[in-house]
Amino acid sequence: MTTPEPARPITPRDGSPTPTPGSAPLRVAVLGRGSIGSVLIDRLAAGAVEGAVLSAVIGRPGQAAGNTVPTGPGTPARVAVPIVEPADGIAAADVVVECASVAAARELGPDVIAAGRTLLLASIGALNDADAARRLTAGPGRLVLTTGAIGGLDVLAAHRQAGGLREVTITSTKKATSLVQPWMDADRRAALEQATAPVTAFEGTAAEVIDLFPRSANVAVAVGLVVGDPQAVTVRMVADPDATRTTHRISAISDAGAFCCTAENEPSPDNPASSALVPYAMLAALASLARPSGRFA
Template sequence: MKIALIGCGSIGRVIARNITGGSVKADLRYVYDMDAKKAAEFARKFRTEYRDFDEILKQELDLVLEAASQEAVRTLIPKALKAGKNVMIMSTGALADEHLLQEIRGLAEKNNLKVYLPSGAIAGLDGIKSARDEIERVTIKTTKPPESLEGAPFFEKHPMDLKEIKKPTVIYEGTAEEAVKLFPSNVNVAASLSLAGIGPKKTRVQIVADPDAKSNVHEITAEGRFGVLKIKAENVPSPDNPKTSYLAALSAVATLKKISEPIQVGT
């Protein structure tokens, strides 16, 4: 499997380490990052090649893997699909935008391509997919250390000193559609959950800042005629990016393994 990676950050590094270490049977041919210096260093370290994105798309590739930002999904993923490449998307928050989702779906269908969305920092999407047509309510409560919420657009209209938070505090409650715009680096999980389940308008999100939190905790509750699903993930943050759970990077690695494996386990 010949891969190009967009984003030489914390998720990108875990993916590259697993490919060069041999646990994923793939060839990391090219990397791209808007930070050229970072990309060049990354390419040297993992013995791959840094090139301009348009140049990369001219090459023969099996997969373009985004681990960069929602902006990268909006601007680069449609280009990759138009160039006939399968894609994997980590910044799934971008897909809460119905227009972009339809554009990506249409391009993939037209060109007979796949769009892979790993489970990211949550678990249980197998059960959510199975129960989808029977689900009446889904909520996700995300609890994080306050500093990992810093810089979110939400605080432009609701300024607050996160360092002053002394006990678990509900910062936000609303729909997944709104949450991914107000907390774009924090709640990709809400978008992934919506896509597996009942959509971003109906999926409810609660964000809690907890000064004693040592991990990023995601608690999902889904209810309906099928029964009740309760899923809790207590995630260790990535060592070099506290906003990203380590499990998210591992889910990208697991999806790469799944693509290259003949036997597919799980729904």
């Protein structure tokens, strides 16, 4: 196992020290090599984020075996990213980007935080478990949440500050095949798969939805975190036979006014349950961590 180097301080949003031009690049390790991770790996290897370098891909424990990841077109031929054991990947990184699963985030995320690294999380549903949430936010590392497939969370947070926040809803509409779950009985599956018009597959709160739709409800948990009470967020999951895009519509009212934000996302070509936008939201978050102050993008 590699001896851990101390993580570089990378807390530009919390105050000093702030990355300055010419400072060493952020070392980024990617956990999860699916629809999100493969785009992240290729884009990072191609130098898409100024001030950040891909240091490793974290494999499943016992499966790293010294392999490397072939990166895609547009990346320099010399790039050969090592696949490493979780502990080695954490030791060699300033930021670990989790894009694996809620289970992996709960299992490995606390080690990243305990090692003083920054964890950029896609599987935000991991925070719906109280013990995992406590360990993921215990420090000394910092937990950063991606905006993922949605937007407007900054405005929603402002409405929370304004007071009187109410009627917070998120309606996610997808193709039925992305909402069918292993726990559904045959009748319920058929109702979704054979629907000729939109069907509500779930209506409840952000506290309940992640266990039922673990791959589709990270956005609902994110809205619950912004609101500060997942029970106060009404979540609808709609299966639409005619949907070509995945749509997330967030709405709320506060003493400062009304808010509505709709994201219409192309599905990932590799995983129809995942939005193609997500890896780019994570790259934007990395750019934010890596850049000097005073810029949006």
